[in-house]
Amino acid sequence: MIPKPYVCLAQEAASELVIKKSRFLCRLIPAETEEQARQEIEKVRKEHYNARHNCFAMILGANRDFEKSSDDGEPQGTAGIPMLEVLRKSGLTNILAVVTRYFGGTLLGAGGLVRAYSGAVAQALEDARAERHIPAEALRFRIDYADYGKLQSIASEYRAALTADFGEKIQARAVFRQEDLGAVEKKLREAFLGADIYEKDGECYITEPAE
Secondary structure (H helix, E strand, O other): OOOOOEEEEOOOEEEEEEEOOEEEEEEEEEOOOHHHHHHHHHHHHHHOOOOOEEEEEEEEOOOOOEEEEEOOOOOOOOOHHHHHHHHHHHOOEOEEEEEEEEOOOOOOHHHHHHHHHHHHHHHHHHOOOEEEEEEEEEEEEEEOHHHHHHHHHHHHHOOOEEEEEEOOOEEEEEEEEHHHHHHHHHHHHHHOOOOOOEEEEEEEEEEEEOO
């Protein structure tokens, strides 16, 4: 079964909300594992060691099947879960949101906290840049110089990244989308008359800007 593409952050993003003198600083951070996310949370806590709260929410995995959140001392359900709900609606994965609160002296109430924490994440997402990760397969080739044009043509047709080393023969590597692989292999058999000119070089992902 071909894995599905997924969309994640291309780089960090941030926002700041000030509500009744309380400052809510949001950072959106790319993270592929829970351990990586934990390390990023600790960095934020060290940076904002004098803040009242550093709440977080995360969604991880190509299938968005890992979620975790924390209210970090705020009333239960007023920070982590509202932040997580905003991340769910974004469609992004491998994303960590940390919202740091500097208390301004005025209590906001449960509803006010929910709006503040979710709003800080939503505002950061407005300026975030996303990228799509598409399942792919790398193929490694060994061909004669006279055949390189045929390989270039097939790679171009399927928008594959192609690199080559030019020695006695051409050693080339092309990365094709997995959804195209069946058609690509058929084209290669036809173009090279069934010759054994390539081997699979591992699964990977193609990264491109998300629309």
